[in-house]
Amino acid sequence: MDKSIRLGKSDLHINPIGLGTNAVGGHNLYPNLDEEQGKDVVRTAINQGMNFLDTAFIYGPERSEELVGQVMKEYKREEIILATKGAHEFKGDDVVINNRPEFLKQAVEGSLKRLDTDYIDLFYIHFPDEDTPKDEAVGMLKDLKDQGKIRSIGVSNFSVEQLKEANKDGYVDVIQGEYNLFKREAEKDMLPYTADNQISFVPYFPFASGLLAGKYDENTTFNDLRAKDPLFQGEAFKQNLAKVEQLRPIAEQKGVEIPHIVLAWYLNQPSIDAVIPGAKRASQVIDNLKTLEVSLTDDDISKIDHIFS
Template sequence: MSKKIRIGRTDLVVNPIGLGANAIGGHNLYPEIDEQVNRTLLKTAFNEGLDFIDTAFTYGMGRSEEIIGEVVKELGNRQEVIIATKGTQKLIDGETIVDNSPEYLRETVDASLKRLQTDYIDLFYIHFPDKNTPKYEAVGALKELKDAGKIRAIGVSNFSQEQLIEANQDGYVDVLQGHYNLLNRQAEKDLFPYTIEHGISFVPYFPFASGLLAGRYTKKTTFNDFRANMPHFQGEAFEQNLQKVETLKEIANAKQTEVSNIVLAWYLAQPAIDTVIPGAKKPEQVIQNLKTLDVQLSKDEIETIDRTFS
């Protein structure tokens, strides 16, 4: 099944299943990644109808953007692909500094355009707020870039409700990207009422809670990476979360699909969310994520999942 949706009030129309590209060229995040596999993954994604890519400068400090730009140029499909990227970080003496100043935003957008080998970015996010720049001034700089045709839509990421309200003082914010999944639903209270009221589309990151919501783990699974220190992977909390995932497995089994597809379908059923951007390291993961489009959750199933993870 193929369907397209509009992202909020923008003129960006996409397959609602996108790709979070932090494992594309993100050697600083995933040292073991293979760039040739990255290229195959992107080509597979495009061939299967995925057309929304979410990247950032910090994914490989520009390398993710470069690979995406090279593949899109090779395929000649720039008009068919919606590219979102994020910026604001810069390296000074080996330290990462966040800078939302209008001057730096103009500079970082130009640098992203060059790496992506394109003359426009479909959706540009302020990746993190800084401490000094008024939020509406930073967004105002992006509005100037939008008017100049360098970007098509304005996003902010990792902004609190208070920061979002300040950023949207002039009504220019189109998209908010934030941490949200079935185990972390705080955004429903803090952010969704405002984004829905103001026509701002919410794009969740960490949709699978580092794999826990994908149904891959059991009580015997052990972790020796960053997950080992996460509260929802420890002790009783981990066991309770696994029990909740069993409910997802029952629904997935009844529909002959994967838990990951049930989770993504539930997000897309939320009024605040138009699109999801699950990550992938292998081409087959992209293909599996796209099968979400074949999943129809009933009202009862949506409510069952809601109650289970409330």
């Protein structure tokens, strides 16, 4: 079934459930990744009609783009809507964030080469730097769009003020930022601005490092980044788990699981057209697509809103 939607005011038409590929070749992010398994995740996504793929230069670095590019060669290019991001510059052993127009031009050229493609559907400035005027940075992406090298313009991790500067000429199509049921700051200023300006907001960390997937209990322990995350500490962790458990009856009534309810709730928020959960295994891709079968009533939406208010 075709559920494709238009991403913001761009001319990209996507399945609202996309694939985040930081576990495909993202060796600097995850230990012991199997590259063939990663490529299989991408294949499964495309075969299942999940046409919106999200990667970045810094995943790997470079390797995720290369692997996604290899898999794309097995399909018709126009079947895939490909997003990537750039802004990290390696200077010796240091990594700096660079939004200078000339650097972004190089970043796009580098991504085109690694992805082995003639154009990128959506290119994001991955992080803001401190000194480049954001409208100048976006101006370079507009030039590259006019040349046909990218089809739409995104920014990521920008504050509302930075987004307004970036969008001075109305060129920004998409912003990617952190948003989930536990971290709802975007609702204050960001989502109203994106809704008013036809900018699509793509949330990352939609499951709050797994907390919203409904798979943990009070005895679960963590030895990674979560070990220091306030959401996972002591009494707060217990309260957060209790909130997630309140989603279970809604999920059971719809015949799905908690993560599908969470993703469906995001897709009902203003200017959120798409979600891009990551996957390490092909089975997770297929599972995420069950979200499209979920229909939340107004009552469901306000009930979930209230649980996590």
